[in-house]
Amino acid sequence: MTSTPPDLVPAGEPAPATRPEPESAILPEPESAILPEPESAILPEPAAAVPSPPAESPAVQKVIARLTAAAKYRDVHPETVADLVRREGRATGDAAELERRVRARLHKVAALHLLTARPAALRKALDRADLDDPQSRRDWCRQVLAGHFSTAERLPDLDVFYPTLFGLVPPPETVADIACALNPFTVPWLREVSDARYVGYDFNATFVELGNAFLARTHPECEIRHEEVLTDGHRVSADLGLLLKTYHCMEGRRPGAGLALVDGLACRHVVVSFPTRAMNGRAAVFVPRHVEELAELARDRGWSWSRATLASEDLVAIHKE
Numbered sequence: 313m314t315s316t317p318p319d320l321v322p323a324g325e326p327a328p329a330t331r332p333e334p335e336s337a338i339l340p341e342p343e344s345a346i347l348p349e350p351e352s353a354i355l356p357e358p359a360a361a362v363p364s365p366p367a368e369s370p371a372v373q374k375v376i377a378r379l380t381a382a383a384k385y386r387d388v389h390p391e392t393v394a395d396l397v398r399r400e401g402r403a404t405g406d407a408a409e410l411e412r413r414v415r416a417r418l419h420k421v422a423a424l425h426l427l428t429a430r431p432a433a434l435r436k437a438l439d440r441a442d443l444d445d446p447q448s449r450r451d452w453c454r455q456v457l458a459g460h461f462s463t464a465e466r467l468p469d470l471d472v473f474y475p476t477l478f479g480l481v482p483p484p485e486t487v488a489d490i491a492c493a494l495n496p497f498t499v500p501w502l503r504e505v506s507d508a509r510y511v512g513y514d515f516n517a518t519f520v521e522l523g524n525a526f527l528a529r530t531h532p533e534c535e536i537r538h539e540e541v542l543t544d545g546h547r548v549s550a551d552l553g554l555l556l557k558t559y560h561c562m563e564g565r566r567p568g569a570g571l572a573l574v575d576g577l578a579c580r581h582v583v584v585s586f587p588t589r590a591m592n593g594r595a596a597v598f599v600p601r602h603v604e605e606l607a608e609l610a611r612d613r614g615w616s617w618s619r620a621t622l623a624s625e626d627l628v629a630i631h632k633e
Contacts, residue, residue, distance in 0.1 A: 371407040372397055375414060388422050389515035391540040396421065399566070421565050422516065427494075429459025431518045435525065443529050446500070453497040460494045462557050465587060469622040470498065474505045476620050477554075480629035481581040484508045484551030488579065490541055491515075491558040496523035499531055512536040513548065542569050553579035557587055557625070560602055571605055574630060575613070582630045588623065603628055 368376075376397045380390045393414075400413045434456060442448045454470075457463040466473060485508055489495055492512030499510055510527075514520055514536065523536035541548055542562065555562075555574065562570035574582050584606060586599040603619075606628050610617040616631045 368398070369401060369405055371405050371410050372401040374407050375401075375411045378411065379414060379418070385418060385422070387517040388418065389517070389538060389540040391543045392421070392515045393418070395540070395543050396565075417565075421561075423561070426461040427459065427518075428461070429456070431522065434459065434522055438522070438525055438529075443526075449530065450500050453500055456497045457494055461591070462587075463494045463498070465557075465589075465624050466498075469624050470501055473498070473622065473625070474502050476622060477583055477627055478505045480583060480618050480620055480627065481552055481631070484581070486511065486550040487552045487554060488513065488548045488550035488577075489554045489556070490548065490573070490577075491555070491561070492523065492536065493519050494522070495556060496527060496534070496536055499527065499534060503531070508552070510534040511550065513539050513541055515540045542566065542573065547576070547578055549578040551580050553577045553582040555582065555584045557585050559584045560586060560598055563602065570602075571609060574606065575609060580631075580633045582632070584628045584630070586626045586628075588621070588626055599626055606630060 376394050379385055379393050379397065385393060396414050396417050397410065400417060401410055404410050404413065437452075437456075441452045443452070454467060457467060457470075469476075483506065487502075487506070487508045487510045489510065489512040492514050493516070496510070496512050502508075502510060510531070511534065512520075512523055514523075515538070517538050520536045520538040527534045527536065539546060542565070553574075555570070559570040559574070562573060570584075574584060584602075586602065587596050588599075590596045590598075603626070607617055609615075610630055613632070618629045618631070620627045620629075
């Protein structure tokens with residue numbers, strides 16, 4: 313018997329009805345089948361990468377390591393030393409020349425020669441001093457203040473210094489004294505006109521330790537912090553900021569640094585002072601230029617400013633509020 317091929321129908325038999333293909337079997341291409349490219353699939357161009365700071369040269373690394381470990385600079389904040397090395401390193405790649413240049417800069421910046429008293433002797437004297445009696449405390453503080461060139465200059469005007477300064481600004485609750493050196497020993501005079509909490513800042517650990525030892529015995533609500541305020545990442549906040557005879561020193565260290573600091577301080581008011589005479593006894597001819605810089609900054613920012621002059625010191629107050 314011959315089998316019937318599957319595609320043929322035997323003769324004499326009716327052809328089977330052709331079953332129509334259901335409509336659902338031939339589906340039109342759904343619109344959703346052709347999906348538009350999602351927005352997330354078309355990624356935007358990546359933002360330009362922030363360039364990394366250039367790697368420090370071997371000379372810079374070597375000099376930073378040598379000077380931060382040197383006994384002569386052990387009290388200077390490491391960030392101060394590193395900042396000076398990096399800046400001087402732009403001018404030379406020779407390690408010996410770089411170290412020579414930085415040591416010369418450190419002599420001016422640290423200004424250790426302005427401290428005529430020996431820190432160890434001051435600390436011993438502090439431990440023995442009678443600080444309970446207000447008049448004895450003031451007399452002893454005058455002796456300490458005479459041991460630094462800057463605060464010694466202020467001694468003739470010390471009794472009227474803070475009344476004059478606080479006459480320029482509204483009463484503050486907090487005072488930040490930038491590059492304070494031995495100025496914490498004037499807090500007894502500050503207390504005659506204000507109860508504000510006093511916080512000093514200095515990159516020299518010698519001044520920080522002396523100031524904190526004194527304040528711990530006399531005004532424990534106050535303190536001194538070992539910080540370098542000119543490097544990135546430091547922000548000082550207070551009602552009143554003080555830059556007493558230090559603005560022009562900052563400008564000498566890095567042009568524009570003093571002005572940038574005044575601008576960036578998170579303080580409602582900032583008082584900047586200048587000596588009326590240079591160290592050689594002559595008139596301080598650099599002062600008018602710096603005063604005009606501060607006045608121009610105030611004008612540009614929409615701030616006001618005021619001024620007062622004592623025999624030994626010129627005071628400029630910047631009012632940010």
